[in-house]
Amino acid sequence: MRRRTPRPIRHRKLTSTVLAAAAALGLGVALAAPVPQPARAEPAAAAATDYCGGQCSDILPPGATGNATLADILANRVLGTHPEHSTDQLGRYGDLASGYPTLTDDKLTDFFNDSSFGVPADQVASVTKPRDDVTITRDKKTGVPHIQGTTREGTEFGAGYAAAQDRLWLMDLFRHVGRGELTSFAGGAAANQGLEQDFFRQAPYTEEDYQAQVAFILAHGGERGRQALADAQAYVDGINAYAKKAKDGRYFPGEYVLTGHIDAITNAGEIQPFKLTDLIALASVVGALFGNGGGGEVEGALSLLAAQQKYGLAEGTEVWESFRERNDPEAVLTVRDGSFPYADKPATPKGVALPDPGSVTAEQLVYDREGGATTKAGAKDRTKARTEAEAPASLEPLRGIYDDGVLPRDLFSRKKGMSNALVVSGKYTASGHPVAVFGPQTGYFAPQLLMLQELQGPGISARGASFAGVGMYVQLGRGQDYAWSATTAAQDITDTYAVELCSPDGSAPSKDATYYRYHGACLPMEKLERRNAWKPTLADSTAAGSYRMQVYRTNYGLVTHRATVDGTPVAYTVLRSTYRHEADSIIGFQMLNDPGYVTDAASFQSATQHINYTFNWFYADSRQTAYYNSGLNPVRAADVDSSLPVRAQTAYEWRDFDPTANTAAATPPAEHPQSIDQDYYISWNNKLAKGYSAAGFGNGSVHRGNLLDDRVRALVRKGGVTRAALTRAMAEAAVTDLRGEDVLPELLKVLRSQPIDDPGLATAVQRLESWAAAGAQRRETSAGSHTYGHADAVRIMDAWWPLLVEAEFGPGLGDDLYDALRANLTVDEAPSAGHGPTGSHAGSSFQYGWWSYVDKDLRTVLGEDVAGPLARPYCGGGELSACRDALLTSLKTAVAKTPAQVYPGDDNCSAGDQWCADAIIQRPVGGLTHNKISWQNRPTYQQVVEFRAHR
Template sequence: MSRIAALAAAAFALSAAPAAADDYAATARNIIPSGQYGSVPPAPGADAQALMYDGLTPLFDQVTDADLLSKFKSEQFGLGEDGPGTVEAIPRAGVTVVRDRFNVPHITGGSRDDVTWAMGWILGEDRGLLLAQARDAARLAAIDAPNIDAFGLVVDLKQFTPTKQVDAIIQRDGDAALKSAGAAGAAVRHDIDVYLEGLNAKLKADGGTRPWTRVDIYAANAITGQIFGQGGGDEARRSEFLSSLRKRYGATKGQGIFDDLSEFDDPDSPATMSKAFPYGKAIGIGKGNAVLDAGSFKPVGPKGLARAASAHPRWTSNFLLVGASRSATGHPLFVGGPQIGYTYPGLTLEADISYPGVQARGATAPGFAGNILIGRGQDYAWSLTSAGSDLIDNYVETLCGGSKTKYVFKGKCLKMGTLDAGTIKGSGRVKFNTTVHGPVTGYAKVGGKTVAVSRKRASYGKDILWQLGFRDLTTGKVNSATALRDAMSTSPFTFNVGYADDRDIAMYSAGKLPKRDPRVDPRLPTKGTGQYEWKGFLSKAQHPFQVNPPSGTLVNWNNRPAPKWGAADDNWSYGSVQRVRMLNDGLAKTPTHTLATVTSAMNAAATQDLRSVALTPVITELLKAAPSPSPRATRMLAILNEWRAGGSSRLDRDLDGVIDAGPGPAIWDAFYPRLAKVALPIKGLDALIGKDSGTASDFTDGGFWYIEKDLERLNGAKLKQPFNMRYCGNGQKAKCAAAVWKALDAVPGDPDALRVDATKERIAFRPGLLPTTIRFTNRPSGIQQVISFSGHRPR
């Protein structure tokens, strides 16, 4: 009883006290739509943040200061306006946990160990269901089980039972990685052990029988990296596509088309930074490359799950950083967060932590032992976007000895290793071969001869090193933009890190990125004979990094981080149009900004249709070159222009189940597939870039960037680097215009009567445990911060 009384007194003191004296934030707000709760059935109020989040959507570009207070909750340290709090009794002396009205835990400890232990306890309490479902599947990410989407197993509620061999490998690699990091690695290892004590104490209290181990923590970091922190590894399929192009169009033209479509280094592609950072060089089919015969690659894996690498990775998240020179307050403005989908329980959860010398708050995640993933310290904030830079390569292994399990490496015939990983219930055994490069993902043919294809990931076995930088961010060791770069240069995963304090904005693009043999084109598989291995890794100075650019902004929506930065082989979307354009257009409307106007730019772009924004004026100009085939085609073009003039939004403000804009969205939805067919008639491309150019892909698929660039050239626009080939109408403007008119005229129905069912675009929280749905919006979901600082610790 005395302990409960003491906790109650502490809770009262926290709820009554003002923000800590060393909190330098002038404004600090955030929102996590999935919320803090994780129980089933969902607790009352589990959708409170989802409803606030949904309330911002219909405001479009008219967000006010008052809206920041009502549509985001506080991210100040301590309970503040979100009190009074409820004390939570936990079985560790020296730490106090108080829950606010959103169930967010405010953790105060006498030491880092106190707080780390409590974060483990809270993880078990708030994400016990997620932990139970994900812990074993995450191991498949850690070992790079070929052609299996580990997170897909989690969402689909599929059960995986690992073998002891898998755990031994993950334990060995994770421990070795931390040992290689010296004192910093030892500190993370200590944090993990303390975190596990707290987590296992909670699981035991709830009747759990299988304690978590370091292996689980290593695997949790690996699956996060697999979802959001890697790029490349699709060279095999891309080379098959090249083979088909060369066969269909001839070697020279086929190569020219491949060079156009791969968008490796397009100077017309929008970049976040103004400073160039060269990475990679496209040389064609290099001496160190192997090109697979078209249609020959056969992936390995359990029946029903075996598939080639994803054609369209999860490139998500955005941040808008506005520098002091364009801020009404004279201090930088920060609006940003990760887009990690919408799930319940959420993949992230929040923590506000305090112990002597340290204060931090933001989103954490399973495997983050005492650390904040995205959030803020006393005088700085940070966020991430997936960079998708190229840290994975396919190697073509020459087979020998008349066997599919023997291969040539450095002049010797070696036997492949075998890994029996375990069983996926309902799908079968996960068992695969390995080479010196990594898991064998499948078999194919080169010049009619069978070869094996393996996968080498630069971050393999080093996943846990991702925690090093976040430990520095959480503990306040980062006190400048340069210190941010130093901290995040340890990341094995590839992310763009946005940063702001009271003076500077900055971005650093992280990842363990290999330097390739100059005889290897990074877009194609590498010969695995041992002659063309990696030549080390990029240094910290070679990674994109910029502070306070001349434009006064750093804006990223998974677009190219810097000029000259080569795209990963699985990313063919670094074209002349990317969705970051909508964010930049929003910021360009105002020379001087407030947090409300920056949030307005983000929120408007979240419901805009990029096809309407980018393609409508280009097509309108093009169609002047040929007569309209019908009055209804003319009317449809007029409707498309009316929609663009009105903002190109897909909003359903009145919740009547129909997009407010009228027929415009419906016309574009029906028109785009027809347009793509006539403007980009390249067979097999859809399999690599996806067919859906709209909301289902959040405007990242479908190839609209190719169409825009090709048609702009026909319209006479000056491009920094035109395509090698002509596509629509074979470069004849009138012919192209006539084909596009015909495609528009083929949209069925009365143009003025067409509508889009907005209910089909509403967002549901997977896998369906939370019944609440929200309007379509394309904005940060793991956490979104709206923050600015007016002061700083002594520098």
């Protein structure tokens, strides 16, 4: 049954609670929402020529509207209502998990928006003209802004104005994240502190650093660079114009009241105007979240030392390399022809700087902490007493709603591997035109980090998604006769250097020294600081507190650890090629939006070469498909192993390295994985191409990319692929348990190698077999049932996996090495896992785990052929019967676990509720909350496209 979206709060009778609150604030009901200008008699502006012919669709839950006034938030908390268009895409997005098996092309719009250009006259909901040279038209169904400018400046001004209409609070939030000022802006909740600290470790920029990025674009970006900055300034002007109007009109986002920035009664306070460098701060956040790659060399070094301690130097290194899986021959590839060597292990590595055992300590970040350490309950009591005289009691439902923070604490610290793409050449489709189903997995937030928009103006013609706050261009979407999207590639663009410490007076330095050697000189480290203080507010009852964050910066990057190497004190520093250059990519995005630049696959690849983020880019028009891997790949010195720390010496620096602006030689475009008109492309953050070394651990024989590759390959062999068929392939993979499809068969072979005598275990194995035979899915028995088919098997697998991995590898590796390798790669990432990179209720699953290790080890024990095996067998010491015993023992423990033990519950779910444990929750970033939807492992924003014609 189709979910009904609640009518907007301004269109229904308010309860006495909400009315009382509004009256007490002196605002009446006008605060419920900004009333848009009514649709005008004149027709909407003419749309650009659209060559998709109604065959382009997209979806971005929960809805286009991302701002909510204080009364909207109160009504949501009390009545469960939502502002118009804030949740109307959530139901259709969620319904695909149960509706995909019967999907046909004519039913795609049941689950996706029509993403055609323009708005038909009978679908115009509102028309706004923030200035004479731009019109913002919103459609009735989704409320997406369609921005039509007669001048380029007006187009960009309109883009900023519309972005502020839809995401003002979110943009403000993230500019403060980017500046390391989240707690002082949004409160001192533990999650806010952790997030702020994690990001400051990666990008502790000063205002001068932001200005330097602007200056670099002006100096090196040519005419396009100058135009990009002019576009960005017009965008900022549009943001500020709406923010001022909303503040003066008292329909600004209610979060400003909840966090104490604006007084609800007097309207005193301000929304701090945005400036151009705020966009640089926002771009640095986007780059850190989705466009980074590599790092973790210190942790890799520690596991290598543990392996060498366990097995000796030679064998330990071989064991470590087999778990590293840099270039596993069984890994699924995006580009299947050709080789693109990059970042592989040198035959004889030089300059490796392994720490002395036991010498590594993490660099201290937080200093001078005061207050902010009381319990949540105690803080609430004090906040209530302090604020009762400042706000009416009717706002009680809003007290403490940010006590758990405004964003996930580990948003930056956890590994990123997101987004997927399925693209099929026209040679294998029913129409003869390419078909693509693709989009980014950026998590689930309310409102989303992305926002939908259409931009039409001189030199700009595109519709799609942009990260809120940097939406001067569409970043993922479609042009007049082409569409594009990206997945995170995360190739290694980050290195760790062991910087020798020194003392200016020539004395022996300590490990805590703040001077270091660079090209023979003893230089002081640059100390970067940020002092933040917070106090309790209505929304955040954390006790008042403050602290100072401190990071040291060297010519070789930021200090992350201290250690000794061969007895010499060193600081380990992280150097990322895109550090101080996150904004440079603006030129590539400008090109993607320019219909005069992108005209075919080759020009698309040329545009993406100007993007320095580590992304896989996919393209489809009516004739061609294409792929290109972007990223600022540094040219490393010969024989440097990028997976391990290297000595900070001239011989091991990046070629042509200049620390002044952090520039170096980059690998040329021809050396990046790329392709045009391959029969099909898939990507789910898997290995890109032969020779292109994976940046992290565990990219081997089993990867969630296999879930796509197996299905799309079968479609291509059959031929006649349609949009619906490719969407079904994506959706089926999105509800499939990777372990159940690609690892459980080997587990069952081992268990069935002898009869199973224990009746309870025999029953458990039968249930697992039935589940595997049915497709190993985690899907409801029927829409809305909140009960999985094969629920017992799913529960058994969830309980068994971490136990079986430990039983298989723990005895052979030993505790120290097993723990060190788990620090490199989490063991499990099931949907319900509260640990691992995705956390709970996050949708994206099965990216990181020991899937390949288990698969390769079991096939070795079974005597099967394994390309690129682990260096030695582990399960049962390599004996099949002993391996079987270990697996059965762990299975018996798993079967005995109750549902409540497997799914312990949280603030959103009761213990034992399997469906709820998996369910996707739109994490509240603002004041609104939304309904749960069934788990599905798919992009947050997604397009389905098939162009009928070309210019």
